[in-house]
Amino acid sequence: NAGVTQTPKFRILKIGQSMTLQCTQDMNHNYMYWYRQDPGMGLKLIYYSVGAGITDKGEVPNGYNVSRSTTEDFPLRLELAAPSQTSVYFCASSYSGRDTEAFFGQGTRLTVV
Amino acid sequence: DAKTTQPNSMESNEEEPVHLPCNHSTISGTDYIHWYRQLPSQGPEYVIHGLTSNVNNRMASLAIAEDRKSSTLILHRATLRDAAVYYCILRAPRGGGGADGLTFGKGTHLIIQP
Numbered sequence: 001n002a003g004v005t006q007t008p009k010f011r012i013l014k015i016g017q018s019m020t021l022q023c024t025q026d027m028n029h030n031y032m033y034w035y036r037q038d039p040g041m042g043l044k045l046i047y048y049s050v051g052a053g054i055t056d057k058g059e060v061p062n063g064y065n066v067s068r069s070t071t072e073d074f075p076l077r078l079e080l081a082a083p084s085q086t087s088v089y090f091c092a093s094s095y096s097g098r099d100t101e102a103f104f105g106q107g108t109r110l111t112v113v
Numbered sequence: 114d115a116k117t118t119q120p121n122s123m124e125s126n127e128e129e130p131v132h133l134p135c136n137h138s139t140i141s142g143t144d145y146i147h148w149y150r151q152l153p154s155q156g157p158e159y160v161i162h163g164l165t166s167n168v169n170n171r172m173a174s175l176a177i178a179e180d181r182k183s184s185t186l187i188l189h190r191a192t193l194r195d196a197a198v199y200y201c202i203l204r205a206p207r208g209g210g211g212a213d214g215l216t217f218g219k220g221t222h223l224i225i226q227p
Contacts, residue, residue, distance in 0.1 A: 004156075033214045042200065042217030043157065058214060090156050092214070098145045098204035099164070102215060104156030 002026050006091050006105035013081040013112045021076040021108050023091030031094045032074040033058075033102070034066065036087040043090060049074055081112045117201045122222040125191050133186040133221055135201030140181050145204045147215060148175065148186045150197040157200065157217075160186065196225045 007022045025032065030051045035043040045058030049068040063085060065077040074093075078085060088109050094102040118136040125131045137146070147162040161168055161175045163184075168175040174187040188195055200220040 035214075035217075040219075042219050043215075045214045045216070048214050059216075092156075098143075099162070101147075101159040101162065102149075102157075104158070107156050 004091055004093055004103050004105040006089075006108050008108060009106070010109045011111070013078075013110065015081060015083065015112060017081050018077070018079050019081070019110075021078070021089055021091075021110075023074045023076065023105060024072050025074075025091075025093040025103070026072065027093060027095070027103065028071060029093035029095050029103075030071070031096060031102075032068065033092040033094075034064070034074070034076045035090045035092065036060065036085075037090065037107075038087050046076065046089075078110075083112050086110060086112045116216075117203060117218055119199075119201050119218065119221045121219065122224065124224045124226060126226050127193060128190055131188040131191045131195070131223065133188075133199050133201075133223065134183065135185070136183045137201070137203055138182045140203055141205065143205070146175065146177060146181075146184050147202045147204050148173070149200045149202065149215070149217075150195075151200070151220070152194075152197045160199070162204070191223075191225050193225050193227060196223055198222050 004025045033048045034046040037043045044060045047066040049055045052068050055066050088107045090107050091105045092102045094100045148160040149157040151157045161173050163175045176185045198220040202215045
């Protein structure tokens with residue numbers, strides 16, 4: 001059972017480039033989330049989804065887009081990368097809302113230069 | 114959203130119990146109390162959660178005050194592997210489902226001395 005899988009693990013982007021961070025879960029969870037973590041800080045929610053075809057903004061959505069075409073996949077798209085998007089990105093999933101545990105991926109470390 | 118207050122850091126000795134406190138004086142009646150931990154260079158890992166009653170699992174115990182304005186995560190016998198940042202989080206409903214995820218603060222950096 002793989003849990004939540006994120007790819008790639010590391011990436012260096014040039015300013016203005018675009019990329020997609022992939023996230024897949026094999027637990028049939030309805031809820032999925034994207035977070036970013038800056039050095040020495042807690043995680044901040046970027047976007048979340050409560051099921052296929054449904055997404056909503058979190059605390060820091062600017063500069064990002066998401067889609068949820070299947071239950072398993074929740075890709076995060078960065079358009080026109082900026083140095084401020086240098087961070088570690090974590091994807092998470094949970095079966096339902098506040099009374100269930102969330103499972104996190106191992107993260108993608110992104111550097112924008 | 115209701116916020117939590119945790120000490121920035123705590124130290125403990127290996128093989129001793131650890132009590133990690135968390136204050137959440139503005140908690141509402143439907144907020145669940147969650148604890149996660151993050152080991153260096155890893156994603157957060159679920160530890161335990163509860164609503165009103167104390168909870169136990171294989172990793173830890175969660176003691177919740179009667180007024181729910183504070184809670185304590187108890188690691189019964191700390192090991193070096195328990196050195197991590199521990200986050201106390203209130204998972205609140207928005208639109209009824211709590212789907213907006215977990216709001217992370219800075220957490221408590223737990224240092225375990227051998």
